Amino acid sequence: MRPRQTGGCACGAVRYHVHGPLRDVIDCHCSDCRRATGHHAALTAAARDDVEITGEVRWFASTPGTRRGFCPTCGSPLFWDTIGRHRLWIHAGSLDLPTGLRTRGHVFVADISDYYTITDGLPQRPGDDEELSK
Ligand SMILES: [Zn+2]
Ligand SMILES: [Zn+2]
Secondary structure, three states: OOOOOOEEEEOOOOOEEEEEOOOOOOEEEHHHHHHHHOEEEOOOOOOHHEEEOOOEEEEEEEOOOOOEEEEOEEEEEEEEEEEEOOEEEEEEHHHHOOOOOOOOEEOOOHHHHOOOOOOOOOOOOOOOOOOHHO
């Protein structure tokens, strides 16, 4: 099957192909994403079975039941995985252009840092949101 979308880390050691649809992007402002990415996380998602990864990904158990995947060579954040869910979340900045995606909204804005404000008029949720994350 032809990949629908491709992406990878900054140094090129990890590449991935996505063979199915990608969800539009959710910005997560939680403190865990803030520290792990240096700002907020911008995450798309795809069915786990549709994502084919080449190269070594290092996984870090960040919160109970979740793990973050990154390139062990350059440190680029690539994936966010909730154990047992059928979808793998992908850091949207790692996608090759054009992504064809739009930002859909913001979650965990209760944890937002104090050096920026959200001004795009998109939906904001204080914590997790099943509907936005679908
Ligand atoms: Zn890398
Ligand atoms: Zn987060």
